[in-house]
Amino acid sequence: MAVASTAARPTTESPAGGNRPPVLAFLTDEQSEVALRGGLGPLVEDLQIRRGGIGSACRAMEREPTPHVLIVDVSGVEDPALALEELASVCEPDVRVLVVGDRDELPLYRRLTQELGVHEYIYKPLTRDHVARLFGPAIAGAVVERDSGGRGGRVIAVLGARGGSGATTLATNLALSVAGATRGHVALVDLNLRGGTIGLSLGIKPGSGLRVALEEPDRVDALFLERAAIPVADRVRVIAAEEAMESNPTTTAESARRLLELLRHRFNTIVVDLPSPPGPTERAVLQAARQVLITFGPDVAGVRDALALKRMIATQGSTGHALLVLNNAGLPGGLSAQLIEEALGGQPDCVLPWLPKQIIRAMNLGQPATAVSSTFRRALEPLVREVSGAAAERRKSSLFGWLRRGDRRA
Incomplete structure (x- = not known):
């Protein structure tokens, strides 16, 4: 997925909150800064340049909105790929990355641009003409996407086997925990349009944006979703609804695919709480x-x-991996661990203990369960590692490439 057609457009609100600058550069020397300003000045009205290398960029992106175009200096860095991997983990998925370095090496150029998804690499000493010719087209949106086989933001579906099995509690706490573990941008989506409780569990009042997105997908764009999303923590936004029980929202599989496509442009991870049993809309998310x-x-x-x-x-043709999460383990009168393992043919992938007082207290306070129960937080850690660790592995193969090109399966 790519940044919109021109990087110098007005700033827009980012998933993490705040306005996204059009172009932000981190350079280690004054000569390169002069060349960059001279080469990009005619294209970008608000070109922001800071002194520092890719390490400074990583630290800044942990706290600030990701720009549409990010220029980083890897001069003196022994392993630029490793540094870019760290940068990818803290940037929004649609960022367009340009790299400045001090090594005139064809293998390095090919690795950065073909394997890692960097849009362009130029080496020092920079000149105005060099910057204008090579960085200019990327900033103007003229770079053609190289590979349609990349991936966008990762979708994690949470589905309860039966009502009251804890799917919403899991989805909410997983989203917050993954954001904390990866420093990535996370969307938490509640597809229970009537009676959904993610908003209640986090003390927020959802609007009508999600219903509009699912009923009238042609009206929805990325900016609409960003405005409909509610920030609940650093780098976590909730997209939910609170429709009347007598309402009858009409959603389709195609509208769900459209919603996910837009979310993958903006978020590294999308956690979706699904109603059960799954209908056509929910099955599109599962696929x-x-x-x-x-x-x-x-x-x-x-x-x-x-x-x-x-x-x-x-059997539905999904490439997703299903994980079984036993909730309320130790519930008085419930099946023993041995009986459950015999029925499943093995151990559950994750076990969450029975904590009625803590979970209910967290819900009533509008707080995540991980904030009020260290026992619950520790029990969830293996699942957080599974989800965030798998995401990190995927970043290693294509870094910004899989983030920016989008998943064409949906």
């Missing part, structure tokens, strides 16, 4: 998901339905 987390309780019906959902996901 697009890289991982599907199925929550179930320690009872016969929960185990049965969890296995049925796992089989359904395996």
